[in-house]
Amino acid sequence: MGVPLFDFVANVGKNVFKRGEANAADKLKQHIEANNPGVSDLQVSLDGETAVISGTASDQAAYEKAVLMAGNVEGVGKVEAGSLAGAGGGSAEFVLVQEGDSLWAIAERVYGSGARYTEIFEANREVIEDPDLIFPGQKLRIPRG
Numbered sequence: 001m002g003v004p005l006f007d008f009v010a011n012v013g014k015n016v017f018k019r020g021e022a023n024a025a026d027k028l029k030q031h032i033e034a035n036n037p038g039v040s041d042l043q044v045s046l047d048g049e050t051a052v053i054s055g056t057a058s059d060q061a062a063y064e065k066a067v068l069m070a071g072n073v074e075g076v077g078k079v080e081a082g083s084l085a086g087a088g089g090g091s092a093e094f095v096l097v098q099e100g101d102s103l104w105a106i107a108e109r110v111y112g113s114g115a116r117y118t119e120i121f122e123a124n125r126e127v128i129e130d131p132d133l134i135f136p137g138q139k140l141r142i143p144r145g
Helices: 024-034 060-071 103-111 114-123
Strands: 004-007 039-047 050-057 078-085 093-096 139-142
Touching: 004 060, 024 039, 024 050, 024 060, 039 060, 050 060, 060 078, 060 139, 093 103, 103 114, 103 139, 114 139
Parallel strands: 050 078
Antiparallel strands: 004 078, 039 050, 093 139
């Protein structure tokens, strides 16, 4: 098993499967593959609230997005991605969405300009479907540069 990469809030997130559902890992894999961020040979298993993902990421951003896509699902409290190969190079910063946050407020906090919220949205398209719909407990990538 890989090393835990992130802890998540297990009782919030996108509803992809029901807890205890026999094919929950398959549904989580389908969820990631539906907006595949650049991971080939993706494999997903669930051990309680821990999602274990493996495969080959095309780059660091794909690696991070795959982890966030798995972790921002209701019922997932931890993601182990030590077997997800291909990561390397620079990484983004991550933020935990707080009550009352908006992408504008987060951009203002991390970049000094709320108008840069579109950069956060673009970096998280696989995790956020609508820039006006983020939720407390969700983790987002904050690209640098």
